[in-house]
């Protein structure tokens with residue numbers, strides 16, 4: 235299979251469904267695995283398109299660019315996060331005052347007739363259109379270009395309030411609702427705009443969020459505020475009623491759950507213990523879980539709609555999804571990521587398996603759920619329990635984990651699990667590999683040896699490729715080259 239045909243063949247998934255049996259047979263090693271790299275517009279603007287592409291190709295054998303074409307987040311766009319050391323390339327000043335976010339491509343108004351959200355061109359880089367600049371140079375070098383956008387917005391945008399979710403308190407959230415027709419249309423419209431306006435090879439979209447139940451319990455890394463859980467808007471209420479879920483009962487259940495969580499965070503132990511009390515609430519209000527499932531099913535519907543829209547424009551374009559790192563920590567979130575169920579509308583899946591920052595993120599997750607429904611369990615015991623149920627091997631104990639990160643064995647196990655989860659499907663598995671993702675001062679940092687081991691582990695686990703993450707503007711060249719060394723050792727570059 236040559237490099238160009240990778241996504242095209244993935245796109246033939248439906249037509250080739252009857253051939254699945256034959257395709258499931260072991261295949262000979264493929265020299266042209268997808269070697270993807272996430273990169274924001276600012277790197278091209280700062281360092282020059284040709285220079286950056288040559289560096290990525292020469293050092294890490296990158297053959298596919300995941301260009302951050304839309305986001306309001308710093309995770310995939312902008313220069314290095316302020317406060318973190320600047321890498322050994324690119325502009326050596328922080329863009330604290332200039333980063334705003336939005337679309338780093340032209341916006342063609344004709345595609346946005348069915349949404350109120352029309353004004354989202356990123357002002358950061360003037361008229362710089364990243365796809366217009368990058369695609370011709372990428373093609374010259376035999377590289378593919380995927381538009382990479384994410385579910386991250388800000389509050390100070392014209393009309394965005396019409397698309398926002400509603401929190402339990404009734405206040406508008408900063409996040410947008412998958413059941414709001416304006417947001418549904420916008421998500422599809424921007425994908426259509428890119429698909430029609432540029433000679434791209436595919437689209438990847440990511441949403442690093444979860445439903446009200448998980449958020450209220452703090453079941454993620456990062457610090458969730460129980461009072462800001464979503465979504466309780468009119469569109470979600472209507473969808474709930476149509477699905478036989480009583481929204482008033484759901485809201486009542488969440489208000490009870492909120493009381494439990496707020497008291498737990500203060501160390502007020504229920505008479506029968508934290509874990510038992512959560513079960514009592516779940517049994518009394520089955521709507522708690524129904525509401526969580528409703529949220530996740532709405533996310534899936536949004537993905538399927540994007541997939542269908544892109545395929546209606548050009549069936550050869552590859553469409554896939556970024557799966558949030560919380561998949562590595564929270565068993566509840568993991569239960570919601572049924573890869574086989576997603577496969578029919580996923581040409582590829584980028585499963586985040588960031589080994590290095592996983593250490594401090596896991597500690598953060600344990601601290602969080604260790605303050606709510608697992609508050610009766612000592613932290614080390616709780617971590618051991620998670621290692622066991624998530625099927626991890628020998629990772630560090632709670633006092634050292636942030637400083638050591640996870641091992642390459644974690645990358646291997648998670649890749650293998652995803653591979654098995656996708657068995658019988660044609661969806662390509664592309665683990666996201668951590669290269670210099672920012673961590674705390676005392677926490678583990680990427681190294682060339684660790685990066686090389688992680689890349690090799692992904693292929694040993696059965697990956698169809700890798701996506702070097704999160705963004706070129708935070709990666710040290712030595713670590714990028716270590717990814718390339720791994721690929722050369724594996725005969726993949």
Ligand SMILES: [Zn+2]
Pocket residue numbers: 399400411412413414465466467468469470471
């Ligand atoms: Zn809603």
